[in-house]
Amino acid sequence: MTASITSVDHVINNKKIDPIKAKACYGRIFVGGLSTELSDDDIKNFFGQFGTIVDVKMPFDKTKNQRKGFCFITFESEQVVNDLLKTPK
DSSP states (O other), X not given: OOHHHHSSOEEEXXXXXXXXXXXXXXXXXXXXXXXTTOOHXXXXXXXXXTSOEEEEEXXXXXXXXXXXXXXXXXXXXXXXXXXXXXXXX
């Protein structure tokens, strides 16, 4: 962050705030209809061919003790998501 932002106290409505640098923007997709047997590595190996993967979130159903049949994949670039969505099924 620039020195001018961090060197001065910032107050909004009589409350001191702490401005921090925002995280970089990434592209995220939803993938449904997955087998509950798939692992994070299976997802990364397949979708990694389209671009650099930052994160894979595969929710887990605690009552059924298995993964849910969907995931969210976050790519390093939003352009990867745009290109991927243009790809025919």
